[in-house]
Amino acid sequence: MSQSLSLEEQIDLQIRTAGPMSVATYMGLCLTHPTKGYYKGADPLGAQGDFITAPEISQMFGELIGFWLVNLWQQMNEPKAFTLLELGPGRGTLMADILRVACRAPGFRDGLQLRLFETNPALMAEQNARLEVYDPKWLQNFDAFDEGPVLVVANEFFDALPIRQFVRKADGWHERQVGLLDGRRAFGLSPTPIPASAMPDALASAAEDTLLEVNFAGAEVMTRLAKVVAQQGGAILAIDYGYAQTRTGETLQGVRRHQFADVLDAPGETDLSAHVDFGALANVSRGAGLAAEPLATQGEFLTRLGIGERASALSRANPGSADDVQAAQNRLIGKDGMGELFKVFCAHSPGLAPAGFVP
Template identity: 65%
Template sequence: MTGDPGLPELIDAQIRANGPMSIASYMALCLTHPRRGYYKQDDPLGAGGDFITAPEISQMFGELIGFFFVNLWQQKGEPRSFTLLELGPGRGTLMQDALRVATRAPGFGDALHLQLYETNEDLKRQQAARLRQYHPYWAEEIDAVGDGPLLVVANEFFDAMPIRQFVRGTAGWHERLVGLRDGKRIFGLSPTPIPDGAVPETLRGAGPGAVYEMSLAARDVMQRLGQAVARLGGAILAIDYGHGETQAGETLQAVRRHAYADPLDAPGQADLSAHVDFGALATAATDAGLIAQPLATQGDFLRRLGIGERARMLADANPGEAATIAAALERLTGAEQMGRLFKVFCATSPGLVPAGFS
């Protein structure tokens, strides 16, 4: 093979050399390969990309996140130095809207150390342009934080963490792998079952064909952040689609140009994701010494923070945009839109009562 091979050729060559790979390995290559990974290439967001996130729908989303963190900062006694860390900040829209509100609180902006964790160079440039006045810096590690309290926000970050899949057979659970047949990428099963103890107890009675997904990467991120927050004080806020308890189900998906695609087609050209197991994240956070709040839907969380009132204020100030504002409100909070599918997870150090949770 001559020249610089593309990601599909690299993946296929690795399978030929080493045998079928786990879905976690496949996802990691597709999303974060140093040169060809999906998140290493052009801006994937917005109408011209592959998907649109909540901050891009309306300024209201980020503004309420800003209020949420001001409230926690005040509960911590308004420390003179703290770190606000965003994982996967996209274009910087969420943080721009959040800090426009949050820095109105006296002392918040002076105490702020804004840290961003991002791997996409194009998005880093956009973040720098939007957030220049807050003097952000980009961390190489998710837990490379300072000495003050740590507040973390992760919007649609954990769904991109690589997962492994296991399928229940007649003789036990077998890992689903990515292999080749006649030169075409296909899914298959490892012939060797995993020990029953490797599957959560609630799933051990599942019938043949059941699928169990787990993300060691997501648990590792939550554990590392949880240990930092337990040591420094603060909170972790994660917003994503997923389920509250570990359960059987197949959720791996690929999205390209706002449409579903085959996950095995065009590696590096589609967004791969899976539903977040918030039950597993809660276990990792509590094991690290944090208190996990009852999981909220995005709709309930935003309504408790006052998105209805904020929408009315914006509509009154911009009557020509009232219909657009109402549509954004429905998309963010409606049960048939993002309001029920997306969940809001929060884990805090002891003594904090985060707004927006029952």
């Protein structure tokens, strides 16, 4: 019976029968429902989709990350076997650009074990079409890796993981939930406050109506990855919109056809995301024994890696495309583009010195 219902109808039915659900449960159903979730449907990328990611803007983005990975691989004494894992690889564009550059380094291709984490069948097919020559394998979890160091790339992955929201009221913190009001989905609060000891000490004096977002799913993913990297060596690179230290305020948003949309409307048809608390991810990483670099903006990171020089080289090689190359560079690093909104996080084995960050 449930298969004949739309995702919207299934969510409303679940609320009527089981009561209001957490924001995390709602996000999880909207994005990853086994058959009707947003990431189970058609390709959401590009001009005909809902959003465009950095790799789709310019090849320079992936090429510079390819250089970054080779530099780390060399610092690790060019291991004969290593895993390169991408989380949420989209169409495979980023990884194709990465490997086009990285595999020019003698020995890199020979040791490469390419792994991808993806749930969208349509995107998996595109990834295979672009990356088949590298013999990719798709992972279902982060618990089993081949021997050797592990290098992880996650571009716009952590922002899509379900978050929980809590609101401070006079009698304590209450979890924000999704319920029904006059037959329509609406936000409300759990009537039962959570123990004060469960909240960060820094929020002990938070004002009434303060909202806190917590990404337990992101912390769990980072915990598992950091454990593997701590044991086998390597690094985790995450690029996303977010902030350096835990803070309050709502960032949950919906996007449909490149326009902001109500997060409670059209479940399964709207991209839902929230800003990433990189400070929390850094704490998890350090707890596992990794070092975490100071957070950089995407503009800073790509500039330090040489995007200006790469753009000049592309323009010289293709004079007719010089204006497009410059426009792409501005979009990737400019203040009015992705340059400051997007941040770059790196946690790694002690002793490595990843390029693009200031010590």
